[in-house]
Amino acid sequence: MRKIRFLNSFVIILIMIYIIHFFGNFYLTFFTDFTDQFEDLYKDFIFGYYTQFISIAFSILTFIGLLFIKNGLGVIIKEGFFNLKSATKFKTGGKLFLISGCLSLIFSIVLTYSSQELILFGVMGQDFLLLVIGFSLYIIADILQNGNQLKQENELTI
Helix, strand or coil, X not given: CHHHHHHHHHHHHHHHHHHHHHHHHHHHHHHCCHHHHHHHHHCCCCCHHHHHHHHHHHHHHHHHHHHHHHHHHHHHHHHCCCCHHXXXXXXXXXXXXXXXXXXXXXXXXXXXXXXXXXXXXXXXXXXXXXXXXXXXXXXXXXXXXXXXXXXXXXXXXX
C-alpha cells in the first residue's frame, strides 16, 4: 500500500508539471512574440500555423488520462487493490492514452512526410511510448477486474 501511495504522489507531481508546462506554452503562444520567429517553419507543415494547436489537443487527451489514473490510484488506496472502480478508471485512462498516442503517431508521420524533416522521428518514439503505456494500463485494468472476480468468488465459497 505504501508503494501505491508513493505512485499516487508521483502522479500528482506529474499532473502539476503537466499543468505548468501547458500554461507556460499557452502563455508563450498567445501573450508573447516568442512564436513569431517560427512563422517560416510553420509554412512547411501541412496545417501551417494551426499545427501547434492540433498537438495541444493530443496533450489535453493525455492530461485527462493522467487524471483518470490518479483517481484509480486513489480508489485503490481507499478500497484495496481489486475493485471494479479502479479497474474502470485505469481502463478509461488507458483508452485515452491509446487514442492520444495513435492520433499523435499518425499526426507525426504526416508531419514527417510533409516536411521531409528527420528530426520528427524522436517525437514518434514518444508517441509509441504513449501507446505502450496505454496498452499496459489496459492490461492492468484487466488484471484488477479478474482479481476482483476471484475475490468475490472466494468470499462466496467461505
